[in-house]
Amino acid sequence: MTLTARFFCLLVPLLLAACGSPSLYAVSKPAVTEQTQIAFASVEVRNVSLPSYAAADEIYLQSEDGTLAGSSDVLWADSPDRAIALELSQDLARLTGRRVASEPWPFDALPVARLEIRFADLVAQTSGRFVASGQYFVAVSDGRAERSGLFDLSVPFDPAQGASAIARARGQLILDLASYIARNGLK
Numbered sequence: 001m002t003l004t005a006r007f008f009c010l011l012v013p014l015l016l017a018a019c020g021s022p023s024l025y026a027v028s029k030p031a032v033t034e035q036t037q038i039a040f041a042s043v044e045v046r047n048v049s050l051p052s053y054a055a056a057d058e059i060y061l062q063s064e065d066g067t068l069a070g071s072s073d074v075l076w077a078d079s080p081d082r083a084i085a086l087e088l089s090q091d092l093a094r095l096t097g098r099r100v101a102s103e104p105w106p107f108d109a110l111p112v113a114r115l116e117i118r119f120a121d122l123v124a125q126t127s128g129r130f131v132a133s134g135q136y137f138v139a140v141s142d143g144r145a146e147r148s149g150l151f152d153l154s155v156p157f158d159p160a161q162g163a164s165a166i167a168r169a170r171g172q173l174i175l176d177l178a179s180y181i182a183r184n185g186l187k
Contacts, residue, residue: 003010008095014036014071017029019096022072022073022074023074023163025059025074025163025164026076026077027077027083027168027174028168028171029171029175030168030171030172032162034095034179035095035097036095036179036183037053038052038096038182038186038187039144039187040111040112040113040139040140040186041099042098042109042111042113043089043098043099043111043112043115043186044103044105044114044115045089045100045102045103045117046103046114046115046116047103047116048081048084048085048088048117049117049119050080050119051121051122053068053070054079054082054119054122054123055078055079055080056070057072057076057079057080057169058071058075059071059074059075059166061126062125062126063126064125064126064127075134084122084174087171087178088102088117088177088178088181089101090113091175091179092115092182092186095182096182104164111141112140112141113140113186114139114141115138115181115185116139117134117136117137117181118134118137119132119134120133120135121133122134123166124166124170127159128157128158128159128160129151129155129157130154130155130156130172130173131152132151132152132153132173133152135148136148136149136185149181149184149185151177151180153176153180154162155171155173155177156169
């Protein structure tokens, strides 16, 4: 089977879901199975910067040659930049037991640390991997050293299961990213 034929075979479940009105896919929260101690009592997830394709409402698949394809009938249930910021803050709160919220900061007392994340990639691939790479930044208000780091993560999914599998994979990937940042950037 040629690469193009394989790509379109994997895209069929997404397109079949598109018959009629748009199908919306929400990201479910995976179970948190670990607790991680961090050095900060409160963290604000400020800016989550996404590539334009990842910030779009459409769910995209990337073929092995890098081509991105999606459909306006297969959509995320929430805007990705807002949803990912909320997912990260909720996952960090569940992992750490600390006060974590996405911007705007809802409390009177200012956060001790502010987290920004800039994604270079955030995409489901036809090979069955949902990948994320980029950089995070931790700004600290109490004089401790500020820090940053790179991330490059992926989780598997079954492309034959279509957009619902992609949504589950994104949920797991964001939890994995929250855990990675807690261990490497917030200690």
